[in-house]
Amino acid sequence: MIGMDSTPSPSSDEELLAAYRRASGEGRRAAADRLFARYYEQVGRWCLRLAGEREAAADLAQDVFLKAHRHLDSFQGASQFGTWLYSIARNESINRAKRSGPSADDDSEETLIAIPASDPNPEELATRNSSARRVDRLLAQTLDEKERIVFTLHYGDELPLAAITSLLRLENSSGAKAYIVSAKRKLARAVERMLARGERA
Amino acid sequence: MSDARDQWRAALAPTPQCIPLERLGEARTDAEREHLASCARCQTEVALFAEMNAMDASADSRWVAEELHRRFETNVKPFSPRRNARFAWAAAAAIAIAIAGGVWMETREPSIGGVESTNVYRALSVEAIAPVGDLAEAPRELRWKPVAGATGYAVELREVDRTLLWRSETSASVLALPADVVAQCAPGKSLLWDVAARRGSDVLASSGVQRFRVAVQVPRRNVP
Numbered sequence A: 001m002i003g004m005d006s007t008p009s010p011s012s013d014e015e016l017l018a019a020y021r022r023a024s025g026e027g028r029r030a031a032a033d034r035l036f037a038r039y040y041e042q043v044g045r046w047c048l049r050l051a052g053e054r055e056a057a058a059d060l061a062q063d064v065f066l067k068a069h070r071h072l073d074s075f076q077g078a079s080q081f082g083t084w085l086y087s088i089a090r091n092e093s094i095n096r097a098k099r100s101g102p103s104a105d106d107d108s109e110e111t112l113i114a115i116p117a118s119d120p121n122p123e124e125l126a127t128r129n130s131s132a133r134r135v136d137r138l139l140a141q142t143l144d145e146k147e148r149i150v151f152t153l154h155y156g157d158e159l160p161l162a163a164i165t166s167l168l169r170l171e172n173s174s175g176a177k178a179y180i181v182s183a184k185r186k187l188a189r190a191v192e193r194m195l196a197r198g199e200r201a
Numbered sequence B: 001m002s003d004a005r006d007q008w009r010a011a012l013a014p015t016p017q018c019i020p021l022e023r024l025g026e027a028r029t030d031a032e033r034e035h036l037a038s039c040a041r042c043q044t045e046v047a048l049f050a051e052m053n054a055m056d057a058s059a060d061s062r063w064v065a066e067e068l069h070r071r072f073e074t075n076v077k078p079f080s081p082r083r084n085a086r087f088a089w090a091a092a093a094a095i096a097i098a099i100a101g102g103v104w105m106e107t108r109e110p111s112i113g114g115v116e117s118t119n120v121y122r123a124l125s126v127e128a129i130a131p132v133g134d135l136a137e138a139p140r141e142l143r144w145k146p147v148a149g150a151t152g153y154a155v156e157l158r159e160v161d162r163t164l165l166w167r168s169e170t171s172a173s174v175l176a177l178p179a180d181v182v183a184q185c186a187p188g189k190s191l192l193w194d195v196a197a198r199r200g201s202d203v204l205a206s207s208g209v210q211r212f213r214v215a216v217q218v219p220r221r222n223v224p
Helices: A013-022 A025-037 A040-051 A054-074 A081-100 A122-126 A128-142 A145-156 A161-167 A176-196 B004-011 B030-038 B040-054 B059-073 B085-101
Strands: B128-130 B133-135 B141-144 B152-159 B164-170 B174-176 B190-199 B202-206 B210-214
Touching: A013 A025, A013 A081, A025 A054, A025 B059, A025 B202, A040 A054, A040 A081, A040 A161, A040 B040, A040 B059, A054 A081, A054 B059, A081 B040, A128 A145, A128 A176, A128 B004, A128 B030, A128 B040, A145 A161, A145 A176, A145 B004, A145 B040, A161 A176, B030 B040, B128 B190, B141 B152, B141 B190, B164 B174
Parallel strands: B133 B210
Antiparallel strands: B128 B141, B141 B174, B152 B164, B152 B190, B190 B202, B190 B210
């Protein structure tokens, strides 16, 4: 932090939050409004990526801020306010995109390979903790970074391909679909090789 | 669980070891760095967070910001947004009552909390002029359009992770950047700034976060 003015300013996130907590009634609401208004454009940009057009983006952003307002009292200041607000925007927008579009929309001939079982109890695969290390190792060894991210968003978050393409600004002709097709092929080959060698994922 | 999709969804869900979304803007601990190196879920979240911080302003994003100002300016209840039909009826009824009573309604500040009466002034948006977007060289000053009624402006310059680099105040609508701050504007590095218009200790309006980046200069080859 350099060149910081020693004069207290009421316009930082921290100070507006302090004003929100100190005040009551109208002053409290005004402090919250000022705090949120600082992020209208940034949240708007994010919502534009997922919603596609500005009216829908404004509707989505409005819901993000309403939700943030409802939960503002639970924000303890353990993290930066902007990051906290981002977490709400991220979850709200991805949930909205999941509801509005098909998640199984890659429409490719490649089959999504099942995760090879590592022990006699394949039911354990249902829990992330038991399979996380194996899956992460498989993805790290098999896919490049962009493929891993697209794969995680599509199969982990069930985000439709069009939303992933827009969110990550993928400019190739088939967008996220190309990464999913490539990832599925690579994973199928990797698992085949592993099984042929008698290895576990 | 036999379906491959269900298996992958479960396997790609966050674990207790994953970095909480709220901590994405914080400095990483050693344990988080080690975890991040191998976790596809956390790598994805870090990539999304970086993408959010790198998004450029556009005419559409400015429109969305202004639209949010407009929507919350109407003092709607939190659960009755503008597009809600109930609100439309309520607004129409309120206008009819105001007209019938000859009431002069002052402009109100946006209020997400939603109240029927307020004595604070309408929050305008401060229009940032420069620097915004990609620049040929490091900016020497920050400039914005003056706001009527403002007695001063508070300016903050931040890293994209929102670490505060510099803060200052002025009564003018331009503020020169100190040399050590200009030196922070390295080519290729995005920075964020915002300006809040103030009257006394009250904040009248804010510009929202502006982003700029000094372009990386590609050295020209000497042609023999």
